[in-house]
Amino acid sequence: xxxxxxxxxxxxxxxxxxxxxxxxxxxxxxxxxxxxxxxxxxxxxxxxxxxxxxxxxxxxxxxxxxxxxxxxxxxxxxxxxxxxxxxxxxxxxxxxxxxxxxxxxxxxxxxxxxxxxxxxxxxxxxxxxxxxxxxxxxxxxxxxxxxxxxxxxxxxxxxxxxxxxxxxxxxxxxxxxxxxxxxxxxxxxxxxxxxxxxxxxxxxxxxxxxxxxxxxxxxxxxxxxxxxxxxxxxxxxxxxxxxxxxxxxxxxxxxxxxxxxxxxxxxxxxxxxxxxxxxxxxxxxxxxxxxxxxxxxxxxxxxxxxxxxxxxxxxxxxxxxxxxxxxxxxxxxxxxxxxxxxxxxxxxxxxxxxxxxxxxxxxxxxxxxxxxxxxxxxxxxxxxxxxxxxxxxxxxxxxxxxxxxxxxxxxxxxxxxxxxxxxxxxxxxxxxxxxxxxxxxxxxxxxxxxxxxxxxxxxxxxxxxxxxxxxxxxxxxxxxxxxxxxxxxxxxxxxxxxxxxxxxxxxxxxxxxxxxxxxxxxxx
Numbered sequence: 001x002x003x004x005x006x007x008x009x010x011x012x013x014x015x016x017x018x019x020x021x022x023x024x025x026x027x028x029x030x031x032x033x034x035x036x037x038x039x040x041x042x043x044x045x046x047x048x049x050x051x052x053x054x055x056x057x058x059x060x061x062x063x064x065x066x067x068x069x070x071x072x073x074x075x076x077x078x079x080x081x082x083x084x085x086x087x088x089x090x091x092x093x094x095x096x097x098x099x100x101x102x103x104x105x106x107x108x109x110x111x112x113x114x115x116x117x118x119x120x121x122x123x124x125x126x127x128x129x130x131x132x133x134x135x136x137x138x139x140x141x142x143x144x145x146x147x148x149x150x151x152x153x154x155x156x157x158x159x160x161x162x163x164x165x166x167x168x169x170x171x172x173x174x175x176x177x178x179x180x181x182x183x184x185x186x187x188x189x190x191x192x193x194x195x196x197x198x199x200x201x202x203x204x205x206x207x208x209x210x211x212x213x214x215x216x217x218x219x220x221x222x223x224x225x226x227x228x229x230x231x232x233x234x235x236x237x238x239x240x241x242x243x244x245x246x247x248x249x250x251x252x253x254x255x256x257x258x259x260x261x262x263x264x265x266x267x268x269x270x271x272x273x274x275x276x277x278x279x280x281x282x283x284x285x286x287x288x289x290x291x292x293x294x295x296x297x298x299x300x301x302x303x304x305x306x307x308x309x310x311x312x313x314x315x316x317x318x319x320x321x322x323x324x325x326x327x328x329x330x331x332x333x334x335x336x337x338x339x340x341x342x343x344x345x346x347x348x349x350x351x352x353x354x355x356x357x358x359x360x361x362x363x364x365x366x367x368x369x370x371x372x373x374x375x376x377x378x379x380x381x382x383x384x385x386x387x388x389x390x391x392x393x394x395x396x397x398x399x400x401x402x403x404x405x406x407x408x409x410x411x412x413x414x415x416x417x418x419x420x421x422x423x424x425x426x427x428x429x430x431x432x433x434x435x436x437x438x439x440x441x442x443x444x445x446x447x448x449x450x451x452x453x454x455x456x457x458x459x460x461x462x463x464x465x466x467x468x469x470x471x472x473x474x475x476x477x478x479x480x481x482x483x484x485x486x487x488x489x490x491x492x493x494x495x496x497x498x499x500x501x502x503x504x505x506x507x508x509x510x511x512x513x514x515x516x517x518x519x520x521x522x523x524x
Contacts, residue, residue, distance in 0.1 A: 011096030019060035151177030323466030334466035
């Protein structure tokens, strides 16, 4: 080979018109992963690896008589090569350049553009879901809203929502949308029989579950893997609907691509799950407030998992729950304790040491007992009853008492709720009755007044009331009430003033003369 060609920066092969390699430089050997000294006498087919189009081989089926340029991907080398075939009088020159890095750079840019486009669409989609969830008034509407928005889109193939039956581990298909194919049928078959179903795992763990490759992930039931492969599905994301300690259901979202759900998408879908759980809980509460009839259940609670049961038994005191507020994943409880003259410290000490109690504070103390603020985890009998849409009408714990009266909307599966409590805890249903709300009951008066309040204002007012903030002298300072709610003192006072003005306006029928404090940017 000519010296100038030997040291050229690009790969060069000298080939006979019949396709026999005569010589090659070092650069060609590096590009083709061959020994340039060993290629002489070999056919071009033996020196060049196979490509999809096979253009080099085809070019020498007859002696080349015109220049030819192209780029091809060579799987054996995992490289893109730019090839120029230039015929001469007695020799055909084949020039080679490795263009792999340029192609990979373009692929990375295309992938980033695709991810950005997908993320933009996904964020808009999730924003629409959250907006529609605010308007949903029933659990059926919640399920259909999520499925419609996620399943009928270009970036996901289909979505389905399953709802957890109260008091059991069964999941019932509530809604679906999109091109479900055979996969949804196999999912329904697995709902009652296979705990390995990703959606069931998401419910059990209470957090999103991702399957990046449906066809290869052996943790997915085999029947579903086969159906997903046949339907052209590559990945899925299962997101539980959770509120506090309760998981109400799950949404399964299926995509055609493998590893379709980025970390940002997973976080966004986590927000959808929390919002859906909040919406389901809200529909249950609305059912209770709006109905003209309620179901009243009286429970005997003797389980030491309930901190008030344990404290009353150990101190021989009587404990009356006067207020319960669901605050995030915690319960904020206010109780009156009768100690027959013994110091309140004994009850406080027992409560503080209980595994479900996060913190306590003495609100007021007198000779016969006092009032206590108790922050506890929601995984207790009272917490479970509240999470199922119930309202604790009264709860008393002491010698041979240990009872709680709970109101539930008739639309709920009351039997399953009762079974859920009695199976999980040492509890027994003593009485059940359905009754019509009395005209002008305390509850209705309260509901009429609280209808003017935001959720935050009602939470602040209820907490301040139960904490004896409005007593004289006060049982709790503004700072102590704010600490219990995890907000600042000024924020607490703002919500108190706003709530008090709304309630006073309602009571004195002067709403037309009292400005809404929420609309004032100068409110302190």
